[in-house]
Amino acid sequence: MELAEKGVSVAVVRLPQVHDTERQGLISPLLAIAVDKGVSGYVGDGANRWPAAPVADVAKLYRLALEHHQAGARWHAVAEEGVSAKAIAEVLAEGLGIPAVPIAADDAPAHFGWMGMFAGLDMPASSAWTRDVLGWQPSGPDLLSDLRAMDYARWREAARV
Numbered sequence: 001m002e003l004a005e006k007g008v009s010v011a012v013v014r015l016p017q018v019h020d021t022e023r024q025g026l027i028s029p030l031l032a033i034a035v036d037k038g039v040s041g042y043v044g045d046g047a048n049r050w051p052a053a054p055v056a057d058v059a060k061l062y063r064l065a066l067e068h069h070q071a072g073a074r075w076h077a078v079a080e081e082g083v084s085a086k087a088i089a090e091v092l093a094e095g096l097g098i099p100a101v102p103i104a105a106d107d108a109p110a111h112f113g114w115m116g117m118f119a120g121l122d123m124p125a126s127s128a129w130t131r132d133v134l135g136w137q138p139s140g141p142d143l144l145s146d147l148r149a150m151d152y153a154r155w156r157e158a159a160r161v
Helices: 027-037 055-067 085-096 105-119 128-134 143-148 153-160
Strands: 012-014 017-019 040-043 049-054 074-076 080-084 100-103
Touching: 012 055, 017 055, 017 143, 027 040, 027 085, 027 105, 027 153, 040 085, 040 105, 049 055, 049 085, 049 143, 055 128, 074 128, 080 085, 080 143, 085 100, 085 143, 085 153, 100 105
Parallel strands: 012 074, 017 049, 040 100
Antiparallel strands: 049 080
16 A cells, blocks of 8 residues: 555455465465364364455456456455354364364464464455455355365375375
């Protein structure tokens, strides 16, 4: 926004957990932590939510944002307003064949390392304005479907090395 204040015509696309069956934003590091710890953790009751969008839908939004540029706009690339941390941890656990477990908030920094500052955050977001103005219509798949479709064998193999 400093550039906008200097007269540069800028717009921002705010990203959620951008996902496909290979990478998932901050969830990819959670997957590595789960492999390392032998459990797929979530903070507290796991009700905190993270927004998400599939990479192909995010790419379409970037195209629309460029085609219909509005200086100073802040577009939200959110297909799902919030997926619970517990649901994410449970799908990761199922894929890895490990338990999903609650982690006390006080223990989150030790368990999650640098991810501890993010793991318990409730970060729902809406793309209603983005959809209305640009006509952006995400078509999926949703985050949990991509997580279920992942090849967990490579993650399990990395843990054996």
